[in-house]
Amino acid sequence: MTDTDAAPAEEGAAEPAKPKRAGKREVWLVYWAFTVFYTALSVGICLLGRATPPPRPDVTGLQAAAWFDEHHLGIQIGFVFLLVIAGGAAISNGIIGYFMKRMSSGKALAYAYIAAMGVGAVPGFQVLLVCWLTATFRPDRSPDILYLLYDLGMLSYNGSLGCFTAAYTVLAIAVFYDRNRIFPKWFGYVTVWQIVTEIVASQMWLHHSGAFAWNGMITLYIAIVIFGLWVACLLVLLRKAAGRETGHTPALYEAEGTR
Numbered sequence: 001m002t003d004t005d006a007a008p009a010e011e012g013a014a015e016p017a018k019p020k021r022a023g024k025r026e027v028w029l030v031y032w033a034f035t036v037f038y039t040a041l042s043v044g045i046c047l048l049g050r051a052t053p054p055p056r057p058d059v060t061g062l063q064a065a066a067w068f069d070e071h072h073l074g075i076q077i078g079f080v081f082l083l084v085i086a087g088g089a090a091i092s093n094g095i096i097g098y099f100m101k102r103m104s105s106g107k108a109l110a111y112a113y114i115a116a117m118g119v120g121a122v123p124g125f126q127v128l129l130v131c132w133l134t135a136t137f138r139p140d141r142s143p144d145i146l147y148l149l150y151d152l153g154m155l156s157y158n159g160s161l162g163c164f165t166a167a168y169t170v171l172a173i174a175v176f177y178d179r180n181r182i183f184p185k186w187f188g189y190v191t192v193w194q195i196v197t198e199i200v201a202s203q204m205w206l207h208h209s210g211a212f213a214w215n216g217m218i219t220l221y222i223a224i225v226i227f228g229l230w231v232a233c234l235l236v237l238l239r240k241a242a243g244r245e246t247g248h249t250p251a252l253y254e255a256e257g258t259r
Contacts, residue, residue: 027242030095034238037088038231040081048078051128052224054154058209061147065139068146072136079129089125093117096234099241100171103178112170120163128157158214159205161198168194183237190230197223 046052050071059067068075093114100110131153135146168191175188201219203212211218 024242024245027095027098027245030091030098031238031242033088034092034095035235037085037092040085040088044078044082048074049082049129049132050074051132051154051157054158054215054220055150056209056215057151057154057204057207057213059150061143064150065143065146068132068135068150069139072139075132075136079133082125083129083133086121086126086129089121090118095238096171099182099238100174102180103174103182104180105174105177109170109174113167113174116163116167116170120160120167123156123160124164125157127160128153131156154214155205158220159201161202165195165198168192168198182241187233187237190226190233193226194230197226 055064055067097110097114100113101107103110131149135141135149135153139146172188172191172195175183175191176185201223204214204216204219207213207216210216214220
């Protein structure tokens with residue numbers, strides 16, 4: 001037998017075992033960080049900070065100052081806590097971008113999603129925390145200044161539309177064009193409804209009360225239901241996607257994921 005005849009047998013003997021279909025530890029770590037962050041966000045924003053459901057927009061400066069005085073302790077505890085864990089937003093965006101890069105729609109949309117959500121975190125999250133913590137830091141300020149911080153925080157939090165509209169748009173496009181079936185197509189339609197709620201929410205800049213105000217049924221509560229549904233679906237789909245992850249990149253990803 002020649003050396004060339006023996007080579008295939010040697011190669012076959014050295015063939016590595018098929019990897020187990022289990023999630024990478026770092027992927028699961030980020031997945032659970034995503035879950036914990038959104039749970040903590042809900043507690044800080046809703047139960048302690050009282051930003052959701054929000055206070056009324058049709059109030060006077062004195063009423064806004066009185067509201068801060070009534071809820072100052074919850075705002076300080078909840079929002080300082082959220083500032084400490086604010087980086088969790090980037091981690092949450094990162095795992096979505098990670099799986100978007102595995103889609104056949106290409107990496108550019110994944111980077112666009114991460115960038116848009118990263119920019120949107122400032123007006124959609126940080127500004128509210130800073131404004132309301134500033135208001136509670138010196139409660140003896142003029143009611144007019146507290147009134148400004150009251151409005152600025154809420155309008156930034158609920159009315160920061162463009163960045164999130166762009167992020168949801170590129171995510172929906174990525175899901176619709178993906179042939180690797182990382183996320184099902186129906187999730188793309190759920191994401192489209194996120195875009196619709198962002199567009200409808202633009203009316204809060206024009207109304208002080210009613211269905212289109214920042215605490216209105218159309219601009220807020222319908223949006224909360226759709227966002228809650230979107231996050232719930234995303235948690236399930238990310239868990240399934242993480243479960244499919246292995247220590248090696250699947251051949252389908254290698255063939256199509258870089259197109």
